[in-house]
Amino acid sequence: MEHYGYFRQFHDISLADYHLxxxxxxxxxxxxGTAIVVPGQVQRDLYFVKSGVQMAYLEADDKTYVIDFSYAPALCAIAESFSFQxxxxxxxxxxxxxxxxxxxHAQLQQLLDQSRSVERLFRRMIERMLADMVDMHINLRAMTIEERYRAFCSKSPELLHLVPHKYIASYLGIDPTNFSKLFNQVRF
Incomplete structure (x- = not known):
């Protein structure tokens, strides 16, 4: 029952469909430090995070570009790799x-065919993920670095103590030195 409340945020899924x-x-x-998926590999399984923090990122020009973090009780996936295999x-x-x-993946496809409620749940979760991605793009273009930092701290304050700050800085599009200044000056 650990993910039931999380799923119900998106769709009022029945206990029977939850158990399905x-x-x-x-x-x-x-x-x-374990790599779950690396470039060129297909993500075959969808993950439901019970504990821990994961990071999706790419490396280019000797830099790490953080795309997203996942942590309980969310899903964890390289969406396009898993969805399209x-x-x-x-x-x-x-x-x-x-x-x-x-x-x-194959088992999820069977469940989506078997239950309209499970299919609706995943559609709504994907819609939320898409809306969050659009919000992030807007934030990166329209907010100051302090506004981005404050928004991140409001949404995910626990990550400040679990994730190396250089990765949060990358995710927010902030130079690590400026991130350090914000971390030391802006209080929550």
Whole structure:
């Protein structure tokens, strides 16, 4: 029942459909630093985060560009690799020791065909993810670095203590030195 409340934020899924979705999940553990997906690899399983923090990122020009963080109780995936069963263009790595439950792509497809409620749940989760991505693009273009920092701290304050600041700075499009100044000057 650990993800039931999370799922209900998106769709009023019944207990029967919840169990249809979760009864066949397999637990997986990953150590800090483990790459779950690397460029060129297809993500075969969808992950439901139980504990830990993961980071999606790409490397180019000797720089790390952070795309997203995932942590409980969210999903963890390279969305286009999992959805289309195509090679990933970037990395998905565990920043901390991680516990997740996983569901293979083929099994999820069967569940989506079997249950309209599960299908609606995933559609609404994808809609939320798309809206969040649009918001992030707007924030990167229209907000000052302090506004971005404050918005991040309001949404995910726990990550300030779990994620190396250079990665948060990259995610927010802030130079690491400026991020350090913000971290030391702006209080929550």
């Amino acid at each position: 979705l979760t009864d066949n999940l397999q637990s997986r553990s990953f150590k800090k 195509a090679p990933s263009k970037y990395f998905l790595t565990c920043l901390t020791d991680t516990e997740m439950a996983c569901l293979p």
